[in-house]
Amino acid sequence: MQPQWSPLFRTDTQQSAAESGWYPPVEGFLFLASGHRGGMARARATTSAANFLPAEPSLQALREAAAGCQGCDLWKLGTQTVFGEGPESAGVMFVGEQPGDQEDRAGKPFVGPAGRLLDKALAEAGIDRSATYMTNAVKHFKWQERGKRRIHQKPTWAEITACRPWLEAELAAVHPHVLVLLGATAAQSLLGREFRVTQNRRTLVESNLAEAVTATIHPSAILRGEPEQRETEFAAFVDDLRFVASLL
Ligand code: SF4
Numbered sequence: 001m002q003p004q005w006s007p008l009f010r011t012d013t014q015q016s017a018a019e020s021g022w023y024p025p026v027e028g029f030l031f032l033a034s035g036h037r038g039g040m041a042r043a044r045a046t047t048s049a050a051n052f053l054p055a056e057p058s059l060q061a062l063r064e065a066a067a068g069c070q071g072c073d074l075w076k077l078g079t080q081t082v083f084g085e086g087p088e089s090a091g092v093m094f095v096g097e098q099p100g101d102q103e104d105r106a107g108k109p110f111v112g113p114a115g116r117l118l119d120k121a122l123a124e125a126g127i128d129r130s131a132t133y134m135t136n137a138v139k140h141f142k143w144q145e146r147g148k149r150r151i152h153q154k155p156t157w158a159e160i161t162a163c164r165p166w167l168e169a170e171l172a173a174v175h176p177h178v179l180v181l182l183g184a185t186a187a188q189s190l191l192g193r194e195f196r197v198t199q200n201r202r203t204l205v206e207s208n209l210a211e212a213v214t215a216t217i218h219p220s221a222i223l224r225g226e227p228e229q230r231e232t233e234f235a236a237f238v239d240d241l242r243f244v245a246s247l248l
Helices: 012-020 027-033 038-042 059-066 101-106 113-125 157-174 184-191 219-224 227-247
Strands: 092-096 132-136 143-146 149-152 178-182 212-216
Touching: 059 157, 092 157, 092 184, 101 113, 101 149, 113 219, 113 227, 132 157, 157 184, 178 184, 178 227, 184 212, 212 227, 219 227
Parallel strands: 092 132, 092 178, 178 212
Antiparallel strands: 143 149
16 A cells, blocks of 8 residues: 655655664654554554654644644643744745744744844845745743743753654655754754754755755854854854855
């Protein structure tokens, strides 16, 4: 029986797994390849978003299915699933780490302080945000209470791995010409844990995830950095996005 829905590509992780004969966390692809769908999928143990993938691979179907995802424990912590946003025809996809406090409340990616900084950098680089697809490697906000504030917590590798099927499904649905990985979590989710963003800025990464794959810092790194360095860091970030613009 032919799968109703199959990936357009494999990640580097999957390729190396194939070479070694060991298939680890990408249950989504294996499960889809087995031809199982829908209700049967939900009967499996909830250790991965793969168990919640819909039969139909459209962005709308994915978004609706992701709203009910319990593929890891982060659904208990976040207000809602923050799925990607942007046109299915987008030529460029940006992938960040996870939604922050404001994204969690709004249900939209990149609408908080880091998102506003990204908007400013995109404008300076001449990239129209409305023509891009924005998403995160992890779709629920992971946080810890400190006083009245919800402080961002870095997702674990298990949570990143559990959520990866949504990202892979978004990539397959949008099939962007350019894929931009913002920060280590996004880059390592798709390119492997050894990948170092700082050593690969303004370069093309060898990958079959998209025709052009590149990585840069997450804009939140600029906000978290030394105040006196922010202007320099922002200018370098804009340069990275100009490189992206040259690929479009
Ligand atoms: S973080 Fe991802 S895998 Fe975990 S519950 Fe949310 S959508 Fe599902």
